[in-house]
Structures are given as structure tokens and as C-alpha cells.
Amino acid sequence: MAPRLLLVDDDPILAILVADWLSECGCDVVGPARTVKAALDLVETEGEALDGALLDVALESGESYPVADALALFGVPYAFVTGHGLGGVAPGYRHAPVLAKPFQFEDLQRMIDRLVVLRGK
Numbered sequence: 001m002a003p004r005l006l007l008v009d010d011d012p013i014l015a016i017l018v019a020d021w022l023s024e025c026g027c028d029v030v031g032p033a034r035t036v037k038a039a040l041d042l043v044e045t046e047g048e049a050l051d052g053a054l055l056d057v058a059l060e061s062g063e064s065y066p067v068a069d070a071l072a073l074f075g076v077p078y079a080f081v082t083g084h085g086l087g088g089v090a091p092g093y094r095h096a097p098v099l100a101k102p103f104q105f106e107d108l109q110r111m112i113d114r115l116v117v118l119r120g121k
Contacts, residue, residue, distance in 0.1 A: 003116050006046065006053035007031040008039045008067055009081065010060050018054065021108050035061040040070055047074035052115030054099065057082040057089060068093060077118035079111050 005027045009015040015032035022029045030046050033039035036059060043050070053071055055064040057080050064080070071078050082088035083101040099111050 002026050002028045003051040003112065003119075004028045004030055004046070004049055005112065005115070006033070006039065006042055006050050006055075006071075006076075006078075008033045008053065008059070008064055009056040010034040011056070018108070021105055022112070024105075025109055025112050027112060035059060036064060036066055037061065039064065039067040043067060043070040043074070043076075047071070047076065050074065050076045051119045052076060052112070053078040054081050054111070055079070057084075063090070065090060065093060068096065075119075077115045079115060 005022055007019055007029055009032055019029045019032055030042055033042050053076060055067055055078050057064055068078055079097040079099050080089050081099045081101060085100045086094060086098050089098060097114055
């Protein structure tokens with residue numbers, strides 16, 4: 001069964017690229033969600049079925065930390081995606097993996113594997 005991953009990113013070009021790469025990795029992509037509200041709506045409807053999530057930290061509609069909190073309620077592992085590395089993540093969320101922009105296809109593959117292992121599937 002293909003891992004179901006939520007993708008949250010407000011950059012339409014990057015979101016399309018990452019969604020394509022996720023599909024190439026055999027994932028079922030949920031999203032991309034471009035706003036915090038859209039992401040929260042997807043977590044509410046898809047939460048239990050998600051195997052992981054990639055969250056761009058800084059969205060035009062705000063930071064994605066409320067999405068991370070909602071995912072945690074379902075036990076869904078997530079990784080933050082940021083051009084600022086670990087320093088771009090708020091201190092209370094630095095336990096989560098970080099995928100630093102720019103990243104390569106192989107980096108994304110490794111992160112998917114890590115999230116699926118964390119989910120225990």
C-alpha cells in the first residue's frame with residue numbers, strides 16, 4: 001500500500017515539483033495545501049489515513065505549526081521543509097526532522113522512508 005503523505009507548501013511551482021517527486025517515490029499525495037486552513041481541513045478529514053506530512057514552515061497565511069499540532073493528535077509524523085535549516089524551526093518543534101531547501105530527489109526519498117518508519121508502517 002502506498003504511503004499517504006500530506007504536502008503543505010504555498011509555492012505553486014515547488015508544490016507541483018514535490019508532488020511529482022512524491023508520486024515517483026510511490027506515494028499517494030494529499031494536497032498540496034497552500035494555506036494553514038486548507039491543511040487543517042485535510043488533517044481533519046484524512047488524519048487517520050496519513051502516513052506522514054511535509055510542512056513548509058512559512059506560508060503566506062502563517063506558520064505551519066498548528067498543522068504540526070493537529071497531525072500530532074493523530075500520531076502522524078511530519079517533517080518541516082525550510083530554507084533556513086533547523087534554525088528556521090521554532091524551538092518547541094525542533095524534535096521534528098527538517099528537510100532543508102534546496103533539496104534533491106534522493107533527500108526527499110530518505111525523508112519519506114524516515115516518516116514511514118516513524119509511523120510504524
